[in-house]
Amino acid sequence: MRNTLIICTALIILSACGQLENSNSTVISLSYEQTDIQKQFDTLYNYQQTSMGAYKGFIEQALAICHGDKTDTITQDVFSSMYLNQQTGRYDCITTTVFQFPNGTISATGIFKLTPGDTIAPDHNFPITGGSGVFKDIKGTYTREYRNGVYHVELKYNILQQEGY
Template identity: 60%
Template sequence: MKPILVVCTILLAFTACKQHKDPNPAVIDLTYQQTDIQKQFDTLYNHQQADSGVYSGLIEQALAICHDSTGKGGAITQDVFSSMYYNLHSKQYDCVTTTVFQLPDGSISAIGSFNLTPGDTIAPDHDFPVTGGSGTYHHIAGTYTRKYRDGVYHVKLSYYKTDQQ
């Protein structure tokens, strides 16, 4: 009887901690182009190369001026920090990226990972979980989606308020 009580208590605790997911999340659509990006790459390990033109690791810092699809969103920037380490086994960079969108009424942050082939200059399309925010976006969850098509980066921030207050 005692194990059943423990299991029920654990299930009740998980149910209480589960965040409410809104079936109709708020969406912010943004775009930017290569000319909107200020970028800085730093090589790690004193420029050690794993192969010709392939570094052991890179850090990328980029700031992009984003354009709101409605045209009335005010100044919006995307601040990106990526650590890229060359994986000798896969022959690709293992990348971990933190992205923060600065909006007029707060910020939205997301973290994710992807693989990048040496020589590629554009990260693959990705969906990263929104990890939080500030201001209007305090206590949110959701998804940051980025797709690259015909020279334009398309960003969709889909989010909802969590039950945390």
């Protein structure tokens, strides 16, 4: 009985925290197009191809100039390690994205699958894993969607409350 009470209390607290989090969220909306992206690829495993256009793995680095509602220059620096999963025939992509603002950075990390030959990663939602400057103590979500030739980015986050000593 005591364990049930503790679990129920914890669920109520977590539920309340989630509701509070949503009401205080900050949202940054950005966009960029293919022409805003600079890319660099490095094929792994001595350029070993498993089939035409599919390598055992590669690394992609990309830098995109993002456009928002302010005139500040915001860059998105992406680093992806992509390894071909022999069972699925798709790349397992581990991606870290860092958004560089004039007053700090926001970083997010996540995983998605990519079919060899695809040139655009699927839409994704990654957790925000850190930040610096004014974004030092945040948590949230990085969402990226591709529609009609435009990448749409939403950074939704909350500042974590620091307890006093």
